Amino acid sequence: xxxxxxxxxxxxxxxxxxxxxxxxxxxxxxxxxxxxxxxxxxxxxxxxxxxxxxxxxxxxxxxxxxxxxxxxxxxxxxxxxxxxxxxxxxxxxxxxxxxxxxxxxxxxxxxxxxxxxxxxxxxxxxxxxxxxxxxxxxxxxxxxxxxxxxxxxxxxxxxxxxxxxxxxxxxxxxxxxxxxxxxxxxxxxxxxxxxxxxxxxxxxxxxxxxxxxxxxxxxxxxxxxxxxxxxxxxxxxxxxxxxxxxxxxxxxxxxxxxxxxxxxxxxxxxxxxxxxxxxxxxxxxxxxxxxxxxxxxxxxxxxxxxxxxxxxxxxxxxxxxxxxxxxxxxxxxxxxxxxxxxxxxxxxxxxxxxxxxxxxxxxxxxxxxxxxxxxxxxxxxxxxxxxxxxxxxxxxxxxxxxxxxxxxxxxxxxxxxxxxxxxxxxxxxxxxxxxxxxxxxxxxxxxxxxxxxxxxxxxxxxxxxxxxxxx
Amino acid sequence: xxxxxxxxxxxxxxxxxxxxxxxxxxxxxxxxxxxxxxxxxxxxxxxxxxxxxxxxxxxxxxxxxxxxxxxxxxxxxxxxxxxxxxxxxxxxxxxxxxxxxxxxxxxxxxxxxxxxxxxxxxxxxxxxxxxxxxxxxxxxxxxxxxxxxxxxxxxxxxxxxxxxxxxxxxxxxxxxxxxxxxxxxxxxxxxxxxxxxxxxxxxxxxxxxxxxxxxxxxxxxxxxxxxxxxxxxxxxxxxxx
Numbered sequence: 001x002x003x004x005x006x007x008x009x010x011x012x013x014x015x016x017x018x019x020x021x022x023x024x025x026x027x028x029x030x031x032x033x034x035x036x037x038x039x040x041x042x043x044x045x046x047x048x049x050x051x052x053x054x055x056x057x058x059x060x061x062x063x064x065x066x067x068x069x070x071x072x073x074x075x076x077x078x079x080x081x082x083x084x085x086x087x088x089x090x091x092x093x094x095x096x097x098x099x100x101x102x103x104x105x106x107x108x109x110x111x112x113x114x115x116x117x118x119x120x121x122x123x124x125x126x127x128x129x130x131x132x133x134x135x136x137x138x139x140x141x142x143x144x145x146x147x148x149x150x151x152x153x154x155x156x157x158x159x160x161x162x163x164x165x166x167x168x169x170x171x172x173x174x175x176x177x178x179x180x181x182x183x184x185x186x187x188x189x190x191x192x193x194x195x196x197x198x199x200x201x202x203x204x205x206x207x208x209x210x211x212x213x214x215x216x217x218x219x220x221x222x223x224x225x226x227x228x229x230x231x232x233x234x235x236x237x238x239x240x241x242x243x244x245x246x247x248x249x250x251x252x253x254x255x256x257x258x259x260x261x262x263x264x265x266x267x268x269x270x271x272x273x274x275x276x277x278x279x280x281x282x283x284x285x286x287x288x289x290x291x292x293x294x295x296x297x298x299x300x301x302x303x304x305x306x307x308x309x310x311x312x313x314x315x316x317x318x319x320x321x322x323x324x325x326x327x328x329x330x331x332x333x334x335x336x337x338x339x340x341x342x343x344x345x346x347x348x349x350x351x352x353x354x355x356x357x358x359x360x361x362x363x364x365x366x367x368x369x370x371x372x373x374x375x376x377x378x379x380x381x382x383x384x385x386x387x388x389x390x391x392x393x394x395x396x397x398x399x400x401x402x403x404x405x406x407x408x409x410x411x412x413x414x415x416x417x418x419x420x421x422x423x424x425x426x427x428x429x430x431x432x433x434x435x436x437x438x439x440x441x442x443x444x445x446x447x448x449x450x451x452x453x454x455x456x457x458x459x460x461x462x463x464x465x466x467x468x469x470x471x
Numbered sequence: 472x473x474x475x476x477x478x479x480x481x482x483x484x485x486x487x488x489x490x491x492x493x494x495x496x497x498x499x500x501x502x503x504x505x506x507x508x509x510x511x512x513x514x515x516x517x518x519x520x521x522x523x524x525x526x527x528x529x530x531x532x533x534x535x536x537x538x539x540x541x542x543x544x545x546x547x548x549x550x551x552x553x554x555x556x557x558x559x560x561x562x563x564x565x566x567x568x569x570x571x572x573x574x575x576x577x578x579x580x581x582x583x584x585x586x587x588x589x590x591x592x593x594x595x596x597x598x599x600x601x602x603x604x605x606x607x608x609x610x611x612x613x614x615x616x617x618x619x620x621x622x623x624x625x626x627x628x629x630x631x632x633x634x635x636x637x638x639x640x641x642x643x644x645x646x647x648x649x650x651x652x653x654x655x656x657x658x659x660x661x662x663x664x665x666x667x668x669x670x671x672x673x674x675x676x677x678x679x680x681x682x683x684x685x686x687x688x689x690x691x692x693x694x695x696x697x698x699x700x701x702x703x704x705x706x707x708x709x710x711x712x
Contacts, residue, residue: 060663085666097654098661102607106580109676113580114666116674123676144607158665319618337626345622351653352619355645365638366623396649410623 003073004029005166005197006053011067012221013048013057022048023057024221025067032165035188035198035211040218041244041429042399046201047170049218053199054168055084072165086115089159089196093171093427095151096143104141104154111162129161133187147305149180156187167191169200173207174426175348177305177455178250181207203429206250206458209233217243246430247458256460259300259467267331268292269449270316270343270418274325277311284323285311291468293418298440298450300460303470309453310348312470313420316451317345329418343418344411348426350403354395359387359406362395366414378413384442385409386435401432408439418449425456437463475520476684477576482585484685485573488692492566495696499703500562506536511695512565519688521572528568535561574606584675597667601658608654609647616646 007029014021023045030036038046051057058065059081069076071087089111092098101107108129112122130136135153143151152172159167167188173181181204188198188211202208205215215232217225225243227235233248240248270293278284285308293299301309314320316327318339326333329342347353356362363378382388385405390398395406404424411419419440425433433456440463444450454460460467492512499508509532516525535557542554579600586596617627620642625631631639 054664056660056664060660081663082666082669085664085669088664090661090664092657092661094657096608096611097657100604100658100662100665100667101579102604103578103580106578106676109580111665113583113673113675114669116669116672119674119676119678122674126676144611162665314618317622319621340622340624340626345618347615347619347622349615351650352615352646353622355642414623 003032004070005032005034005072006030006199007068007070008049008052009068009070011052011065011069013052013065014063015048015057016062016064018063021221022063023052026221026223027067028216028223028226030166030197030199032195032197033192034213035192035200035208036214036216037205037208037212038199038201038216038218039203039205039245040224041431042203042401042427044218045221046218048221050090050168050170050199050201053166054088054090055081059084085111086162087164088166088168089162089164091152091155091159091167091169091172093174095148095155095175098155099143099151102143104138104143104146107143107154108158108161111158115162125161129157132190133157133160147180148175149177149183149305152176152180152184153187156184160187160191163194163196165196167196167198169198169202171202171427172200173202173204175423178207178457179304185211203246203427204456204458205246205248209249217245241430244430246433250457256300256457256467259464260469262466264292264466265294269295269330270451271328271331272312272316272325273328275312275315275322275327276324277308277315277320277322279311286315286322288325289470290325291470293449293451294466295417295449296444296447297465298444298452298463300464300467301451301453301470302455302460302467307470309470310422313345313422313451313453316418317343317420319345340416342416343420344414344416346404346407346411346419346421346424348423350400350407351396353407353410354403357394358392359395359398359409360391362406362410363413366410381409381413385412385439399432400427401429401435404428404432404436405439408436408443412443417447418451419443421450421452421454423454423456424452425454425459433459434462475576476688477516477519477521477572479684480519480576480688481679481681481685482577482581483589483679484681484689485577486585488689489566489569489573491689491693491696492569495699496562496566499699500558501703501706504699504703504706505562505565506532508696508699509565509568511692511699512568515688515692516568516572519572521576524571524575525568528564528571532561532564535564574603577603578677579604580676581679583673584677585679587673588679601655604658605651605655609651612647612650612654616643616650619646 009027011023011026012021013023026049038049040046048057051061052069057063071084076084099107100110108126109122112125130139135157138150138154172184176184185207191198212229215227216223273290275286275289276284277286289312303309311320315322318336321336327339334342354362356365360378363381367374382391385408387402387406387409390402395403424436437459440450452463495508499505513525513529538557539554542550582603583596583600586599620626623642625639625642
């Protein structure tokens with residue numbers, strides 16, 4: 001019998017300061033060359049399971065663990081924390097915060113520097129990695145100039161360079177467009193054929209269809225179900241959705257393409273005409289873009305990474321000035337300074353937009369002069385956005401989905417007639433994604449204009465009436 | 472890819488230059504000589520390829536000089552407070568400029584290697600390196616928060632600052648603090664997962680080298696600083712300059 005790359009035997013883990021275990025009596029094994037996907041709703045314990053494997057749970061994140069964990073046949077209790085780091089290679093959700101270096105080459109070498117790999121060997125391995133993963137064009141660059149997809153490629157390369165026996169990926173696709181997800185899947189496939197095991201915690205499952213061997217469903221910290229790839233792909237939509245899981249295969253593009261052809265009316269509510277905008281002089285990101293958004297519709301804005309979708313939203317919201325062109329609301333030209341009265345941008349990361357001591361206060365801060373009537377209306381709004389039971393909590397203590405709904409509620413109350421969202425589903429599980437789609441439909445049905453920039457085809461097909469492609 | 476001179480200078484040379492500057496800055500504080508020191512650093516930054524940064528610092532310097540000039544016309548009390556604030560800022564300018572050049576042209580890996588090479592313990596090296604790593608992140612976070620404030624109708628303007636100062640302060644400070652705490656946490660977790668805790672000798676991707684690109688800027692700066700210090704001493708004694 002071959003040795004398992006990873007084996008968990010009745011493992012439970014409780015974070016310091018918590019009573020309930022985050023992972024409760026979990027057992028599974030992963031063979032070399034095998035890829036397993038840990039899925040389930042937010043807070044189900046799948047991220048903690050990945051942290052048990054790469055040693056962060058119990059090391060960096062304090063807490064107590066019971067049960068036995070074997071990595072490459074060795075009991076982790078007999079290993080030092082740092083020894084685990086040479087056996088496992090980790091890729092995290094947010095590429096911006098996992099880079100220790102500010103240049104790509106240094107980042108790929110970082111793990112090897114820590115392991116004390118001699119310099120000549122390190123140079124050779126970096127060259128090999130770059131060739132094996134085909135990322136020549138990313139070398140020697142500053143990390144802040146890379147797209148999310150490019151950053152994840154570098155993060156994967158950095159793990160690859162150390163030749164780990166196990167790859168641990170925690171929601172690696174959160175900020176990726178479909179081509180980047182395919183690239184990630186191809187890296188995973190290469191890792192498998194090199195004999196490493198791969199463990200991925202993930203919400204978006206469709207891109208993994210070609211590489212995953214098994215799926216483990218986590219519920220409340222335990223493994224509630226296990227499928228092999230064939231059985232999982234054979235699940236009906238209803239069965240899958242009842243587990244709170246996202247689609248296992250990419251949605252039908254034909255359905256989305258049909259919405260592409262739907263034209264805007266002659267009297268759009270929001271219009272960008274001939275917009276030129278960019279961040280560096282002489283290098284415009286947007287070159288003469290003209291788009292129109294109708295009231296009462298949810299419009300998806302799609303296009304490959306770096307084409308300027310987010311920049312367009314920033315121009316519409318008035319937080320970025322265009323160099324040429326203009327923006328009209330209800331037919332009249334509005335200068336950038338006055339645009340926040342008309343349009344509210346829900347940013348990709350809701351953390352930036354929440355700062356009051358409670359969710360209720362957040363709502364009150366956008367009302368011109370809060371009165372008793374407002375108080376009553378707030379209750380209704382809180383219920384509608386699914387925030388009723390967290391109304392008095394600090395926004396920072398909410399889950400990602402709740403924070404985002406909180407910002408949407410503020411947008412709804414702000415008096416702006418247009419709602420703009422930038423990649424709203426990154427990191428959202430199936431139920432939160434579905435709920436957001438419903439909220440956007442509801443806002444549109446009240447006559448608001450909703451524009452959503454997203455790569456998430458599953459979400460777009462649920463939420464949008466119309467798709468605009470930016471090229 | 473073409474590198475600027477500033478990126479080719481060895482980390483230890485830049486550290487030495489920074490130390491020389493700090494020492495000189497502490498001695499040479501008056502109007503004329505302080506400005507000469509600043510001019511030297513500006514020219515140096517231009518020469519090693521950080522012209523734009525030098526230009527923006529020069530504007531800030533002129534602005535501070537303007538404040539200083541205004542204080543000469545104010546009543547003594549107000550002039551004292553404002554003037555000493557402007558003086559403190561002005562004397563820091565040469566050092567700040569060079570520190571900014573340092574931070575933006577140094578690779579984290581090289582800095583780490585240089586610090587370990589100086590036999591500094593990990594407890595000193597890691598926080599120092601993370602601090603340098605954090606600068607650009609802080610800049611990105613602040614600009615995202617500024618965007619978020621504009622979305623909420625809290626753009627940085629005199630009107631908003633006067634009419635709702637508390638809300639303005641809250642909306643700027645709370646998200647930056649919370650984000651920084653989160654980023655620091657994630658950054659540290661990623662570093663630990665990749666073996667930063669491993670004891671024993673570490674290696675570095677780039678070999679540290681000391682060449683003419685190091686010798687020239689360092690010696691020029693040291694010579695200028697020495698001249699300034701001598702001039703300052705003579706000024707104190709003989710009232711020269």
